Amino acid sequence: MTARRTTTLAGALAVLVLGTSALLAPPATAHGPGGKPGPGHGPVHTIDAERFARQVTTRGVWRHLEELQRIADRNDGNRAALTEGYEASARYVERTLQRAGYTTTRDPFTFGLEVVDAASLALGTGETYEVDQMLYAPSSPEGGVTAPGSLPTDTTGCTADSWAGVEVTGTIAVVSRGVCAFADKAVAAEAAGAVGVVVYNNVEELLFGTLGAEGLVSVPVAGMGQADGLAVVEAVAAGVTLTLDTRFHTEERESFNVVAETRAGRDDNVVMLGAHLDGVEEGPGMNDNGSGSAVLLEVAVQLAKQKKLNNTVRFAWWGAEELGLIGSTAYVDELAGQEGELDRIATYLNFDMVGSPNYIIGVYDADQSTYEAPVEVPEGSAQTEAVLTGWFDRTGQPWVDTEFSGRSDYQAFILNGVPASGLFTGADDIKTEEEVALFGGTAGIRHDPNYHTVGDDLSNVSREAIGIMAPAVAFATASLATDTSAINGVSGPGDQGHHHGPWKPGKGHGHGRGHEHGTLQRAS
Structure with missing residues (x-):
């Protein structure tokens, strides 16, 4: 997750004093398939979402985390963008997906990287x-x-x-x-x-x-x-006199996202899930964001066993998130320039830090029931949130709203009108006594004391948090692969005679700027 630029995730927990929220809409699957397909449509294929949630296990996720830790260990202790550690992480994701039956795509992007020439405050x-x-x-x-x-x-x-x-x-x-x-x-x-x-x-x-x-x-x-x-x-x-010296120059660099999607499902109604694959240079980045990447990878592996889906599910592992949400923004910008491509995405779910050691169980507050969002929230986002909160409610798992602030890779999606929500276990906010009552842990310290440090390694990822979040991601994936009618009114597998084919990237696209200190450092 990109470093904090504005104050987010304040300690207010008003909606959770009640334990669960009876006011939130039930998850999409509670409505059933959402309607019979019209003439010329194939049969509705319903996944048992609760059963699928049980198939995405902590053990499966942990195997991916162990490999990402080994990759960091072999590559100067990190998996940061523009490094061999990131390249090796991407190759591991690609190999795992290909073994599961996916065709993977590297989605390249170029950007201006700010290389720091001076960053000091000297005293006389x-x-x-x-x-x-x-x-x-x-x-x-x-x-x-x-x-x-x-x-x-x-x-x-x-x-x-x-x-x-x-x-x-x-x-x-x-x-x-x-x-x-x-x-x-x-x-x-x-x-x-x-x-x-x-x-x-x-x-x-x-x-x-x-x-x-x-x-x-x-x-x-x-x-x-x-x-x-x-x-x-x-x-x-x-x-005492001060000397402030802060200077940079810009160099063009290229990185890439890894994208894959299911073979089955109507591709004019795509459910998209994403997690950033890069970390910061300071450490292995196992919670931020090996955790989200590993959960997403295991969900993709298990979903590949489903031969029939109503909706295509597209997975993305974003690059250069720690340099300023660059990979995801470039991807959305490219789709926005291709007629109808963004309209094909029914909703986007983001998973960035889902294994914090002093965790909360947070859901992006797309319905603004606790936090007013700083941007216009796309229609359908509240219903996307309800799929996640509905799972927690039905399993008796407490949860809290976290601010829908655009602090992670969903930002470009919501700015372009795509519904979105996601999950989060906390970064640099201080855990409150109210949160301890809901989730355990220690009040007065951060949700992730190792955030953006060398301590963000596998020993400091919470198995318990992964065990809560991974089934939630799986449930939402299976639910939305079956039916997005609560979000966008679309149900059933669609007219199989109208097939657009999977999205493919262009020959590269540019966006934004990152920020480098000496060798590499995040900008945001």
């Missing part, structure tokens, strides 16, 4: 701290910006009032994360006269931030870790 006293240039922030001049520091009256620096009475002109503003968007802090500081802005985190990790759009400020803006930031605050208070 000699100390130097690591920073990260915020996405959409301009670079500093070569050698950086050297100036006195300034501190807002309220630490967070969100408004003009924060700088009232402070000498800001010609200084580098040093502010804390919190209360408002990073862009608000940067705009307020520049308006007060700052020539650079540093935002320090409210946790120990280096802060990877974004301004959200180009052109909001004309001064360099960077993030840094909490302890380093507090040390800089002390230095500024003592009158």
